[in-house]
Amino acid sequence: MLRKEQNDLLTQTGPGTPMGQMFRSHWMPALLARELPENECPPVRVKLMSERLLAFRDTEGRYGLIDEFCAHRGVSLWFGRNEECGLRCPYHGWKYDVTGQCVDVPSEPAESGFAKKIKLKSYPLVKRGDILWTYMGPPDKQPPLPEWEFCMVPEDQTYTSKRLQESNWLQAMEGGIDSSHVSFLHSGALNTDPLFKGSKGNQYNLGDMKPVFEVVESPGGLYIGARRNAENGSFYWRITQWVMPAFTMIPPRADHPVHGHFWVPIDDENCWAWSFDYKSTRALTPRERADMEAGHGVHNKNIPGTFRPAANKDNDYLMDRAAQKRGDTFSGVEGIAMQDASLQESMGPIVDRTKENLVSTDNGIIMARHRLLRALKAMEKGETLPGIPLEHQRVRSAALVLSPDQHFKEAGKEALVVQPGKSHATV
Numbered sequence: 001m002l003r004k005e006q007n008d009l010l011t012q013t014g015p016g017t018p019m020g021q022m023f024r025s026h027w028m029p030a031l032l033a034r035e036l037p038e039n040e041c042p043p044v045r046v047k048l049m050s051e052r053l054l055a056f057r058d059t060e061g062r063y064g065l066i067d068e069f070c071a072h073r074g075v076s077l078w079f080g081r082n083e084e085c086g087l088r089c090p091y092h093g094w095k096y097d098v099t100g101q102c103v104d105v106p107s108e109p110a111e112s113g114f115a116k117k118i119k120l121k122s123y124p125l126v127k128r129g130d131i132l133w134t135y136m137g138p139p140d141k142q143p144p145l146p147e148w149e150f151c152m153v154p155e156d157q158t159y160t161s162k163r164l165q166e167s168n169w170l171q172a173m174e175g176g177i178d179s180s181h182v183s184f185l186h187s188g189a190l191n192t193d194p195l196f197k198g199s200k201g202n203q204y205n206l207g208d209m210k211p212v213f214e215v216v217e218s219p220g221g222l223y224i225g226a227r228r229n230a231e232n233g234s235f236y237w238r239i240t241q242w243v244m245p246a247f248t249m250i251p252p253r254a255d256h257p258v259h260g261h262f263w264v265p266i267d268d269e270n271c272w273a274w275s276f277d278y279k280s281t282r283a284l285t286p287r288e289r290a291d292m293e294a295g296h297g298v299h300n301k302n303i304p305g306t307f308r309p310a311a312n313k314d315n316d317y318l319m320d321r322a323a324q325k326r327g328d329t330f331s332g333v334e335g336i337a338m339q340d341a342s343l344q345e346s347m348g349p350i351v352d353r354t355k356e357n358l359v360s361t362d363n364g365i366i367m368a369r370h371r372l373l374r375a376l377k378a379m380e381k382g383e384t385l386p387g388i389p390l391e392h393q394r395v396r397s398a399a400l401v402l403s404p405d406q407h408f409k410e411a412g413k414e415a416l417v418v419q420p421g422k423s424h425a426t427v
Ligand code: FES
Pocket: 070, 071, 072, 073, 074, 075, 089, 090, 091, 092, 093, 094
């Protein structure tokens, strides 16, 4: 449970809010690189943490993320002409470069120097992996570029998708670290989804509905350990990584690619659910890539030309009561991503956390909230936030079978950090 003030503090991320400042201290995914596929392609509207921005790629291939609206009289520059190293407002022709600098005001004499005095707000936009990343904080505090393993491996080893989620970022993120729902909500998918099925771990997952959670602080956030019974008194451990504020990596299953998410606020009532899948030591097979593109695993199908899921709240997520009754799917909604999103959106855009009744399996969520609140206090004192140092980003999730006398934190020490040349520890 959270008090109302605490819930407000964690869920509001607009300019000037403490949680907004935390998000603005990190490099965050802004858009997929494939949304700006070539020089002078159409610009893309991007709303992040309640700021309306516009991304574009100029004649030289430079990326820019600038205020969406023209400094003259507020026209959306989405209508702009992307030409000769800048975006020209179609209303009266003012032109801006990728830094937001106005470079031409055709109605004014060039010698007046008027254009030089006009500059739109802008943020850096940098490609790494499949993603264009932005940093929206003060320029003098800009951290080094992100080094999450999924965006550092060669291109043929990684795949990223995104979808709109019509809820606040925090309830989406809390779903990502809530391992106990997997045995229920996703029980059907464990045996049928091509990117999940066939792992020994699935049998442990489905065979023990009362996992014991052990949540331990990590340098960047939390290790969320879930322990289930395996053979001969040994334990099956799944260790999820949460790195502050919004990165999660889910433990692997067999040799399937490893997936995880970023949960990035669009505004206080919507977020981007970013989903990545990668292998640290081999290329994705054509089959795996095709399954990801088809919306299997943690990915989903969007309405073509948009990032809104095809199954959404306006069509009741294509609820199939017969499948629910037969048990093909536990909730009647198809696909892991939409099973999660449907229930998280059903709570309302910002769930009232004063009314919850939390139990021991919610320990990861309780500790994550606590850690975020603590970090907000530390941020006020000017301390470096967890998740910013690059070593906090060089982490891995793991699935392990351990004897009862082993603790995952010691036994999994190597498995929980990036080991170049080695694959994830998996069952
Ligand atoms: S509103 Fe953009 S040039 Fe006038």
